[in-house]
Every structure is written in C-alpha cells, then in structure tokens.
Amino acid sequence: MTQGFFGNDDKNLQNNPQSKGLLGAGWRPLTRQLDWEYLSHLMVNDTWELSQKTMDMFSDIADALGRHQYAWWANILNVFSENTRYHLDEFWNYITPEPASPDYRYKDVLSVETPVVQIVSRNNIPIDYVLNKLQEITVLKILEILGKPTIITQYYLERYFYYPVERFVNWERLETIGTIFAYWSKDQVWLQIDRYDRGRRQYTLIGKNLAPLINKSTYNLAVILSGYKSRVGQINSQYPLRSFPADIQSFSDSIQQAILDQNQLAVLVYGDPGTGKTVWTQAVAKEILVPLGFVIFILDHDAVENFVPPTYLERICIIINEADNLAQDRGSTAAMGNTKTEHILSLLDGTLYQSVIDEKGIQSQQKFVILMTCNTTERLDPAVLRKGRVDFTYEFTHRFV
Numbered sequence: 387m388t389q390g391f392f393g394n395d396d397k398n399l400q401n402n403p404q405s406k407g408l409l410g411a412g413w414r415p416l417t418r419q420l421d422w423e424y425l426s427h428l429m430v431n432d433t434w435e436l437s438q439k440t441m442d443m444f445s446d447i448a449d450a451l452g453r454h455q456y457a458w459w460a461n462i463l464n465v466f467s468e469n470t471r472y473h474l475d476e477f478w479n480y481i482t483p484e485p486a487s488p489d490y491r492y493k494d495v496l497s498v499e500t501p502v503v504q505i506v507s508r509n510n511i512p513i514d515y516v517l518n519k520l521q522e523i524t525v526l527k528i529l530e531i532l533g534k535p536t537i538i539t540q541y542y543l544e545r546y547f548y549y550p551v552e553r554f555v556n557w558e559r560l561e562t563i564g565t566i567f568a569y570w571s572k573d574q575v576w577l578q579i580d581r582y583d584r585g586r587r588q589y590t591l592i593g594k595n596l597a598p599l600i601n602k603s604t605y606n607l608a609v610i611l612s613g614y615k616s617r618v619g620q621i622n623s624q625y626p627l628r629s630f631p632a633d634i635q636s637f638s639d640s641i642q643q644a645i646l647d648q649n650q651l652a653v654l655v656y657g658d659p660g661t662g663k664t665v666w667t668q669a670v671a672k673e674i675l676v677p678l679g680f681v682i683f684i685l686d687h688d689a690v691e692n693f694v695p696p697t698y699l700e701r702i703c704i705i706i707n708e709a710d711n712l713a714q715d716r717g718s719t720a721a722m723g724n725t726k727t728e729h730i731l732s733l734l735d736g737t738l739y740q741s742v743i744d745e746k747g748i749q750s751q752q753k754f755v756i757l758m759t760c761n762t763t764e765r766l767d768p769a770v771l772r773k774g775r776v777d778f779t780y781e782f783t784h785r786f787v
Contacts, residue, residue: 407561407563408540408542408547408561408563411560411561412549412550412553412561413540413547413548413549413561414547414548414550415545415546415547415548416485416545416546416547418478418479418482418483418484418485418546419482420481420482421482421483424482424483425482428480428481436480436481439477439480439481440477442473442477443473443477446470446473447470447474450467450470484546485539485548486537486539486567486569487567487576488567488569488576488592489576489592490592492574492576492592492593492594493594494591494592494593494594494595494596494597494748495590495591495592495748496521496524496525496528496590496591496596496600496698496748497525497589497590497591498518498521498522498524498525498588498589499518499582499586499587499588499589500522500526500586500587500588500589501522501586502518502519502522503515513611513616513688513689513692513693516609516611516616516617516618517609517611517696520604520607520609520618520681520696521696521698523603523604523618524603524604524698525589525591525603526589527602527603527604528591528596528599528600528602528603529557529577529589530603531599531602531603532570532573532575532599534551534554535551535554535568535569535570535577536551536569536570536571536572537551537568537569538551538554538560538566538567538568539566539567539568540562540564540565540566540567541564541565541567542563542564542565543564557579557589560579562579562581562587563581564581565578565579565580565581566578566579567579573593574593574594574595575591575592575593575594575596575599576591576593577589577590577591577592578590578592596698597700597748600698600699600700600748601679601700601701604679604681604699605676605679606621606676607619607620607681607682608620608621608671608676608681608682608683608684609681609682609683609684610683610686611684611685611686611688611689611693612684612686612688612689616689621668621671621672621676621682622668622672623665623668623669623672623673624665624668625665625669625786626669626673627666627669627670627673627674630662630666630669631784631786634662634666634780634782634784637778638666638669638670638674640778641653641670641674642674644777644778645674645675645678645755646678648777649751649752649753649754650753650754650755651754651755651756651778652734652755652756652758652775652776652777652778653755653756653757653758653776653777653778653779653780654709654758654759654760654763654770654771654776654778654779654780655667655757655758655759655779655780655781656710656759656760656761656762656763656779656780656781656782657761657781657782657783658761658782658783658785659761660785660786661782661783661784661785661786662782662784662786663707663759663760663782664707664759665786666782667707667757667759668705670757671703671705671757675701675703675755678701679700679701680701680702680703680755681699681701681702681703682703682705683695683702683703683704683705684705684707685704685705685706686707690706690730695752695754697748697752698748699752700751700752701752701753702752702753702754702755703755703756704733704754704755704756704757705756705757705758706730706756706757706758707758707759708759708760708761709730709758709759709760709766709770710760710761710762710763710765710766727767727770733756734756734770734775734776735775758776763779
C-alpha cells in the first residue's frame with residue numbers, strides 16, 4: 387500500500403534514513419482511501435471550497451501539459467514533477483478523510499510513562515514509584531487483555547504509515563519514530579504511544595469505558611507502601627478465616643455482608659499483641675475482598691501521610707496496622723507535630739478523595755474498605771472513634787499467634 391494521489395512515495399520519504407528504518411522494520415505507507423460518503427459530505431457542505439480546489443487542480447494539470455516550448459512527452463513528464471505532484475497530493479488529501487485517530491472526546495483516559503524508574507535517596511521514599519508502577523502494570527495488562535488491535539498506524543514527517551496486524555508481536559518490538567496509534571473496534575479503545583529520549587515511551591489509553599478493563603487488569607493485586615520495601619504483588623494470607631475462633635468467624639461474616647452492602651466501610655480491631663489482628667486483616671483481604679475485585683493497599687507510617695487513592699480504581703481496600711501509633715490523640719504530647727491523625731481522619735471521612743470529583747476520573751463511584759488494627763483504643767484520637775467514621779470495632783482476646 388502507498389500514499390498519495392499518484393500512489394508513489396515522495397522524495398522526502400525515500401531519502402530520509404529514519405523513514406527507511408520504518409520501512410525496514412515492517413511499516414508501510416498508508417493509503418488515503420476515497421470515501422464516497424465523505425466526498426458527498428464535502429459536495430453538500432463545502433461546495434464552494436470543493437469547486438475551487440477542483441478547478442485549481444485541473445488548472446495545474448493544464449499548465450503542466452500546455453508548455454509550448456517543450457515536446458509533448460516532456461509535458462507529460464512534467465505532470466509527475468515534484469511541484470505538480472505536491473498540488474495534486476494536496477487535493478487528494480482534501481477529498482479523502484484522514485486515517486482514523488483517537489477520539490479525544492472519550493472521557494476515560496489512563497496514561498503512564500514507561501519504563502517506570504525508581505529513584506531512591508534519603509529524602510525520597512519511593513511511594514510515588516510504586517503507585518506509578520501499579521499504573522504501568524495496569525496499562526500493560528490491559529494491552530495484553532485487548533490482544534491484537536484492529537489497526538496500527540504511525541504518524542511521522544506528515545505521513546501516515548501502517549503496520550500489518552498479522553505481523554504484530556508486542557508493543558516493545560514496534561519501531562517508534564513518530565506517534566503510534568492503535569484501535570480496537572470491539573472495545574472502542576484507542577492507544578497512543580509517544581516516543582521520548584533514552585527509549586522511554588508514553589502509553590495513553592483512551593476509551594468510552596475503560597473501567598471493566600481496569601478491573602480485570604488489577605484483579606488480585608496488592609500494594610505495600612512501606613518506605614524502601616514498597617512493592618506491587620499479591621496479598622499473602624498465612625491463616626484462613628475458618629482457623630480463627632468462632633466469635634471472630636461470626637464477626638468476619640458480618641464484615642463480609644457490610645462490604646457487599648456499603649460503598650464505604652471502616653473496621654477497627656484491637657487487642658494485645660499475638661491475638662491475630664494483622665493476620666486477620668490479611669485473611670479478610672485474601673478471602674473476601676480480592677474475589678470482589680478490591681485492590682489492597684497496606685500503608686505504614688510514612689505512606690499514611692502521602693497516600694491518595696488512585697482515581698482509576700473502582701474498589702480499594704486500605705490496611706493500616708498499629709493505628710494507635712499513627713492516629714494518636716492530638717491533645718497528647720506525643721502527637722504534637724504529627725499530621726498522620728488528620729490524614730487518617732480524611733481517609734475515614736472520604737474528604738481526601740471525594741470532596742472534589744475529577745470530571746475525567748474513570749471511576750465516578752468508588753468503593754472503599756479501611757481495615758485498622760491497634761493494641762489499645764486509649765491512645766487513639768477520639769475523633770477516630772466518633773460515630774460515622776468507624777462502622778465496626780471488635781476486640782481480639784484469644785491468643786492466636
């Protein structure tokens with residue numbers, strides 16, 4: 387396939403070494419096809435411009451053929467000169483629609499710059515790195531779920547190229563010089579790939595409804611935000627819920643029903659060390675929340691102050707262990723200068739993420755479950771236990787571990 391009125395590559399394309407690199411990598415110039423519906427639309431809605439450009443085209447051809455000082459065969463060759471071809475290609479581009487490109491009116495947009503690079507220093511705890519890594523995993527997993535696209539094009543030097551879909555293997559192996567576009571007609575999803583220096587790329591997914599794809603791509607994911615140990619993986623549960631005492635099993639059943647019934651739920655369990663509070667939260671996450679599609683976030687002291695729930699996730703569970711050391715009574719000396727209490731309160735209230743709704747947010751209705759553990763409620767700020775913030779509290783009394 388070629389592009390242009392004459393069906394030939396222009397001199398710029400032939401002589402440019404990077405364009406030759408595209409052709410050598412399997413890309414092909416893309417033909418702008420004549421679309422009769424589009425042409426009839428021009429005839430009805432842009433009659434004057436179409437008439438003017440058509441007369442200009444025939445005038446250019448007549449000028450090329452009407453040179454009296456040259457032989458007839460020289461005039462015919464003149465029709466194929468670079469100057470004449472430029473005007474004819476310009477006319478062809480006017481009467482044919484441009485190749486398909488992303489519909490930026492779609493409200494769902496998810497973007498990541500890859501590969502995500504971790505920067506670690508004394509002043510930089512890599513929480514942002516892990517959250518960006520989660521977003522990268524989500525985008526790449528969506529591309530894996532989507533499979534081969536309907537069409538792949540690349541725009542470079544004001545020219546469109548296409549890559550034969552049957553030859554597509556993966557996105558990393560595609561030669562990228564300009565901007566790549568891909569489209570999945572079944573899912574109505576666009577991908578835009580922009581190339582940066584040092585081999586970096588920007589992947590941007592644009593679609594009418596990305597939420598189902600995001601939910602599939604983040605299934606069974608857990609994130610621990612714990613200083614230098616931050617990472618993305620899967621939740622680990624050492625003990626099943628049915629191995630806990632009967633009263634805790636009954637409490638777990640009540641929590642499961644509340645998770646199904648409410649969009650936001652906060653649970654606080656407390657008791658002496660060794661009574662199984664932390665392993666219980668992991669069991670609830672593994673057996674109840676993960677099957678329902680929740681992404682699990684485990685926050686430590688540093689992460690509590692800096693964590694903002696990602697707006698592209700529909701179901702989020704936040705686990706905060708040792709809450710009595712984080713949400714301390716603000717009236718105590720130990721809590722002076724501590725902003726963790728206010729941040730935890732904002733998580734419980736929803737003010738951190740629900741006060742201003744992002745118009746372009748993928749998930750307009752998010753579900754949150756917050757599981758907190760502590761040794762004693764006496765050191766907690768009274769505002770944490772205020773009615774409407776914590777829905778369930780339970781004391782663990784059995785020595786479990």
